[in-house]
Structure formats: structure tokens, C-alpha cells
Amino acid sequence: MGAVVSLVGDGLLAASDVAKAVAALIGKYNALLARASSDPGLPVPHPTSPYWLVDPPYPALADVQSETLSREADVVIIGSGITAAAAAKSLLEVSASASTLTPATAAASSPPHSPLRVVVLEARQLCSGATGRNGGHIKCAPYEEFARLRGRLGAERARDVVRFQMRHLPGLLEVGKSYPKAEVREVQTVDLFLRQEDFDKAAEEVDALKAWMPEIEVRVLHGEQAKAHVRGFSSVITVVKGTLTEQIGVNDMVVGALSYKAGALWPFRLVTGVWNDLLAHHPSLSIETHTPAEAVSRTGSDPSRPYEVQTPRGVVHARHVLHATNGFAPHLVPSLRGRLTGVLGHMTAQRPGASFPRCDGNRSWSVISSPGFDYVTQRPADPETGEPGDVMAGGGLFNSREQGLDQLGVWDDSRVDALPVMHVRGSMATVFDPRWGGGGSTDKVWTGVMGFTGDLMPLVGRLPGGDEKTKSDSGEWVAAGFNGEGMVWAWLCGTAVGVMMLGMEEKDLQPGAGRPGGKLDAWFPRDVVRVDSARMRRADLKNLARAAGL
Numbered sequence: 001m002g003a004v005v006s007l008v009g010d011g012l013l014a015a016s017d018v019a020k021a022v023a024a025l026i027g028k029y030n031a032l033l034a035r036a037s038s039d040p041g042l043p044v045p046h047p048t049s050p051y052w053l054v055d056p057p058y059p060a061l062a063d064v065q066s067e068t069l070s071r072e073a074d075v076v077i078i079g080s081g082i083t084a085a086a087a088a089k090s091l092l093e094v095s096a097s098a099s100t101l102t103p104a105t106a107a108a109s110s111p112p113h114s115p116l117r118v119v120v121l122e123a124r125q126l127c128s129g130a131t132g133r134n135g136g137h138i139k140c141a142p143y144e145e146f147a148r149l150r151g152r153l154g155a156e157r158a159r160d161v162v163r164f165q166m167r168h169l170p171g172l173l174e175v176g177k178s179y180p181k182a183e184v185r186e187v188q189t190v191d192l193f194l195r196q197e198d199f200d201k202a203a204e205e206v207d208a209l210k211a212w213m214p215e216i217e218v219r220v221l222h223g224e225q226a227k228a229h230v231r232g233f234s235s236v237i238t239v240v241k242g243t244l245t246e247q248i249g250v251n252d253m254v255v256g257a258l259s260y261k262a263g264a265l266w267p268f269r270l271v272t273g274v275w276n277d278l279l280a281h282h283p284s285l286s287i288e289t290h291t292p293a294e295a296v297s298r299t300g301s302d303p304s305r306p307y308e309v310q311t312p313r314g315v316v317h318a319r320h321v322l323h324a325t326n327g328f329a330p331h332l333v334p335s336l337r338g339r340l341t342g343v344l345g346h347m348t349a350q351r352p353g354a355s356f357p358r359c360d361g362n363r364s365w366s367v368i369s370s371p372g373f374d375y376v377t378q379r380p381a382d383p384e385t386g387e388p389g390d391v392m393a394g395g396g397l398f399n400s401r402e403q404g405l406d407q408l409g410v411w412d413d414s415r416v417d418a419l420p421v422m423h424v425r426g427s428m429a430t431v432f433d434p435r436w437g438g439g440g441s442t443d444k445v446w447t448g449v450m451g452f453t454g455d456l457m458p459l460v461g462r463l464p465g466g467d468e469k470t471k472s473d474s475g476e477w478v479a480a481g482f483n484g485e486g487m488v489w490a491w492l493c494g495t496a497v498g499v500m501m502l503g504m505e506e507k508d509l510q511p512g513a514g515r516p517g518g519k520l521d522a523w524f525p526r527d528v529v530r531v532d533s534a535r536m537r538r539a540d541l542k543n544l545a546r547a548a549g550l
Contacts, residue, residue, distance in 0.1 A: 036409035037338035048446035051349035052268040073119040079324035080122040081131030083494040090498025115284035123292035133448025138263030140165040143205040165488040175514035179273035189262035199256035249435035264377040327451030329480040339539040342411040347394040349444035355437025372398035396420030453481040454543040460529040
């Protein structure tokens, strides 16, 4: 809209033309907000087929369902992805290990000391939503995140949030030890910049990060350094270990690169492994696939289980309900409409060309084109044949027909748009030419729905809406809106909301696999992601639109 105003000032447009142009922009803006604030509905029944769901390690779990749906539960979890799995793991393990129950804990577990009854409702197959469709990239760009959050939260709190995100890599590595097929691994990630001004800005952000987070090393590679090599490094900036030199192999289109530690995984296999273990060790857990939650209501008929969760197979009466459906959460929580929306993302699985550098799954990349970026990981080489692993590449959001706006407010993962796919298919081949080489191909194309909020922060915690008559707090909870960065938010947010539902946030808890010990606030930025009235105002999608210059 600023471009229109500048044209007016130069006298290049007639007043009537200006009025028409402004009216058209306002109409487009209002239509976009209306679509993004609408009811997502339930997930579509026939989505695209992602690479990750092929050859599942636990085939019987894909459509797991009890013969009869339980009519009562302590906790109903809606969704079965990584957030739901982390929350269930936290709930079941912490409650089972607690020697005594506090009054707040007793509100989630009835009777005291009995196993917690948890019912998981999934509209489609197990873990078939965003977790089963993402890029498998455990990556936080710490320099960018710190710069983004510092102005809003202050340097100290921004540092705490970035450290929380960075904790996901060691946490998921710890969980992944039990599931080798999940391929949870540490990688050296390389951000490849195509524009000098973007690279210069990022290098400045790296300098600002060093004073506050010296434990993170980000190597700044200028020009020929980026094309020639990067060196191995430790996680501590003052002690650099390792001298292994590896070829990057990019061409002159890359003006510079940043290299640091990140991770990659097969998310579907990790999550289904967690569910398999939980079912084996906790008979009080039931998972009900193809059982969508159609409505959640609070009634006065049973004060001990005040929530009714309606499904096509009957009603479940629950003490607590967790909405772990990311971009679909506003379907059952109308107050989140206009604050949390779906964004369609595109992913591909590609066979690299014959000359592509052999990294054996130890490297990941982001191609920064501004606006937007592409995110790429590579699976390890085949241990039997030595063939290089498939390249998992996603992005292209701003290459759609309307520069990404037509992907906002979209919850249909059966849809594939040609322009983002064309971009993603050519991204790596372009920057690595001629090192990509011949023989490359695209084996799979699919889409998934991400959840975005107006302030680009997740919504995690208790939903407003307690009962005034009984003076009781709300028993509805949410952990959603990960803004395309689910692998460095979702696991620990799910873990934290499990602790909160048990009323044990002030307890000095023992650590577990993938779960930090101590009191919750020592590691979880609860004040930043909580769902209160002030936060709901910040999460308004109008703020996202303003940030995009609309």
C-alpha cells in the first residue's frame, strides 16, 4: 500500500485510479483475514501421501482403535503428532513416578494413585498430520531468533527462549536412542545466502548473539570460504574441536554462508515409536484413530468430569482436554480464530544427482532467498549399498501465485500447488550446479498444514474459561501454533503442558528421557507462550498482516 501512496505523491496516478487501487488492496486484505480467521473444519479425508509414512515400523498402529470407545477419561488428547505424544509421555510417566499427589494433581487423576486414564483422539491415521508431513529439520537459526525476539522481550528473555528451542536437539537425541529407525541425529547445518544484504545482516546478528549466548558457535563464511569448505566445530565458541574439512560445493550464486549445529530426524518413526512404547507400558492409555473430536463442551452434569468430547463413536467425559492439533485447533476452540491459522507447506523427497557431495546424513541446508527460504536435509547413505540418502526439501512458500498469501488460511493438505513445487524441485540443483550432477529426480511431493499465530509464537497453556459457580479453573488446554518451527518447539511444549495438567509445575521433578528435571519455569518460557487476554491480543492475525506490510 505504501507503493500506491508514493505514486500519488509523484502525481503519476489520477485520483480515481488511486481510489480503485486502494479499494482493491483493502478488499484483498479483508478477504485474506476473513479466510485466515475462518473455521478450519476437520482434516480432509484423503490427503497427499508423504514420504515419511511409507513402510511404517509399527503397521498395526496406523489404524489402531479400541473395540469400544471409553466413556470416561482423566485426559482427552486431541491429535496424535509430536505434541500429543510428548504430552502423553509426560502425563503418564510423571504421574506414575509421583510418590504423592498434590491437590492440584488429584484434579487430573482419579482416584489418587490410580493410573491416569488418557484417551487420544485422531481424525485420520496415527500421526498423519503436520508431524508426519514436515521437513524433519531440528533447526533453530539462533542468530535470527535472538534478533527477532530481543526487541520484543529484551535480551535476557530472548536468550532464554532461544535456549529453550536449542534444548530440543539434545532432548530428541535422547528420546531417539530407543528408536534407531527414527534417524535422530546431529548435523552440521549451512545457511546459504543468495543476496549480499541478507548475508551482511545475518553476520551482524551473529555478532550480537555472541555476547549473550557464547555457548553457540556460528561460523561466518564469506564468498570463496562458503564455496570451498567448512570445518568441524564443537558447541562452544572458545574451544573449537575437530579439523575435518568437508566440501560444500555451491556455486557463485551463493555470496556467503553461516554454519552451526542442528539436527534431523524421521519424525513419523520417532513419534510412532513413542506411542508404541506408551501403549506397551501404560494400559490406561488408549489411542482412537479415525475418531475425530467433533465438539467439546463443558457441562454441569458431572463435576468430576465436566467436559464432554463428542465423536462419531460416542461421547467421552473428561477432566481435562488438550488441543494438540496445531493449525486445526481453532476448529474446536473458536476463541483462537483470528489468532491461529493454517498455512499450506510443500515438501519433496528427491534423489540427488551423481555429483552431489557425499555427506552421509550429517549435513543440512537452508537456501535463504528473502523473502522466504528453503529447508533441506538428507537421509544417511544406505548401509548396504552405499547409495546416498534421499534429499528432503521443502519451502517455496513465497513462490506461489500470490507470493504466499494464497497459502494462508488453507487447511487442505490434499492440495498441491505447482509454483512452490517447481521452485523447491530446482532449489538445490540450482545452487549446487554443477555439483548436483545428472540423474537427480523427485520421488515424492506432498503438503502439510502449519499453524501460524499473529505474533509468531506458540500458544501453550490453560485456555480461559473457568466455571464461576464452582470457582474452578478451565480444564481445557492448548499446545499449538508452532509457526513452521515445530521440531524446536513442539516436543518440550507438549512435555510442559503435561506437567501443567498434573498441577506439578512447582515440583522439583526428576528428569526423564527427553524431559528436563527441576521446576517447570527453570526451563519452560511459560510467560511468553501462555494464553491470556494480553497474549490473545498479540496473537491477532492483523499483527501478522502488518508485519508482512499489508
